[in-house]
Amino acid sequence: MFSSSNSLRLVAVAVALIVAVLTGVATGLISGAPDCPAVPAATTAATTAAPAPTTPAGGAGIGDSLGGGGAPEQPPKAQQTQAQPAGQVVRAAQPACTAQQPFGVTAAATAFVGALLVGAALLLLLLLSSRNAPRQVQVPAAAGRGNGAGPAEADRRALVQACIYVRDRVTSKALGDRLGTALQEAGVTTLEPTGARFDPAHHEAGGAAPSNDPALIGSIAAVEVPGYLDRDGRVLRAPIVTVYQAARNPGGPTGAHPTVAQPQQHTTSQQPRREQPR
Structure with a gap:
C-alpha cells in the first residue's frame, strides 16, 4: 500500500515538472521580443531670429541733400528664413526595424516558475487529502462471512x-x-x-x-x-x-499369547435319571 502511494507521488512530481518545462518553452517561443537598437536621444532645434535691417541715424543716407539730389536707397530685403517654434522636437529619420528575438527568455522563465508553483500547490493538496481520508481495513472475505451474526x-x-x-x-x-x-x-x-x-x-x-x-x-x-x-x-x-x-497374535479368540494358560472350563454332564421302584 505504501509503495503504491510513493509511486503515485513520484509520478505526480514528474508530471508537474514536465508541464512546467513545456509551459515555459511554449511561452518563450510565443512571446519573442523585437530585437531593435535603442532610439537616439531627441534633439531640440534652437530658435533663431532673423537679423533686423540696420539704417543710419537720421533716416537718410550719406550725401543725401534736402533737395533730393540723389536717389533714395532701397530698403534691404528681408531674409526669407523661417524660425522654428521654440521647444519643437526634431526626430531623426530611422529605418524600419524588423529584427525579432526567436525566444523570450524572461517570459519563459516567468511561465516556468508559475507553472511549477501551481503544480506544487496541487501536489500539496493531494497529499493532504490522502492523509485525511479514512483508511479502509481490508478484511478477508472468508473471515468476514464466517464471523457474520446476521x-x-x-x-x-x-x-x-x-x-x-x-x-x-x-x-x-x-x-x-x-x-x-x-x-x-x-x-x-x-x-x-x-x-x-x-x-x-x-x-x-x-x-x-x-x-x-x-x-x-x-x-x-x-x-x-x-x-x-x-x-x-x-x-x-x-x-x-x-x-x-x-494385528493380535494367534492363540485363541482373545488373541492372547500361546504361553498364557487358558482357564479350564468345568462342565457337568447330566446324570441319567434313575427310576425309583414302585
Missing part, C-alpha cells in the same frame, strides 16, 4: 446443516451427489481423510482394521461417515473413520 448467516448455517442431515440418510447416489455439489457451492468442504494419520482432535474413531505393517499403524483405513468443513475453517462435523491397528 439473519442471513444464521439461515445459511441452518440450510447447510439440513443438507448434511439429508445427505447422510439419502439412499440415492444421484441425490447424494447433488447435495454434495450444493454444499461445495455454498463453501462447505467434504472431509474424507483416507490415508492420513488419525488425529483425535479432528477425527472420530469408528472401527478398527488389523494390519501387520508398522507404517500403517495409526493411519486411517477408510472413512465411514464423511466430515464437513465450513468456509471460515470451522468444523461442522468431524469424519468418522476406521483406523489401522496392530
Whole structure:
C-alpha cells in the first residue's frame, strides 16, 4: 500500500515538472521580443531670429541733400528664413526595424516558475487529502462471512446443516451427489481423510482394521461417515473413520499369547435319571 502511494507521488512530481518545462518553452517561443537598437536621444532645434535691417541715424543716407539730389536707397530685403517654434522636437529619420528575438527568455522563465508553483500547490493538496481520508481495513472475505451474526448467516448455517442431515440418510447416489455439489457451492468442504494419520482432535474413531505393517499403524483405513468443513475453517462435523491397528497374535479368540494358560472350563454332564421302584 505504501509503495503504491510513493509511486503515485513520484509520478505526480514528474508530471508537474514536465508541464512546467513545456509551459515555459511554449511561452518563450510565443512571446519573442523585437530585437531593435535603442532610439537616439531627441534633439531640440534652437530658435533663431532673423537679423533686423540696420539704417543710419537720421533716416537718410550719406550725401543725401534736402533737395533730393540723389536717389533714395532701397530698403534691404528681408531674409526669407523661417524660425522654428521654440521647444519643437526634431526626430531623426530611422529605418524600419524588423529584427525579432526567436525566444523570450524572461517570459519563459516567468511561465516556468508559475507553472511549477501551481503544480506544487496541487501536489500539496493531494497529499493532504490522502492523509485525511479514512483508511479502509481490508478484511478477508472468508473471515468476514464466517464471523457474520446476521439473519442471513444464521439461515445459511441452518440450510447447510439440513443438507448434511439429508445427505447422510439419502439412499440415492444421484441425490447424494447433488447435495454434495450444493454444499461445495455454498463453501462447505467434504472431509474424507483416507490415508492420513488419525488425529483425535479432528477425527472420530469408528472401527478398527488389523494390519501387520508398522507404517500403517495409526493411519486411517477408510472413512465411514464423511466430515464437513465450513468456509471460515470451522468444523461442522468431524469424519468418522476406521483406523489401522496392530494385528493380535494367534492363540485363541482373545488373541492372547500361546504361553498364557487358558482357564479350564468345568462342565457337568447330566446324570441319567434313575427310576425309583414302585
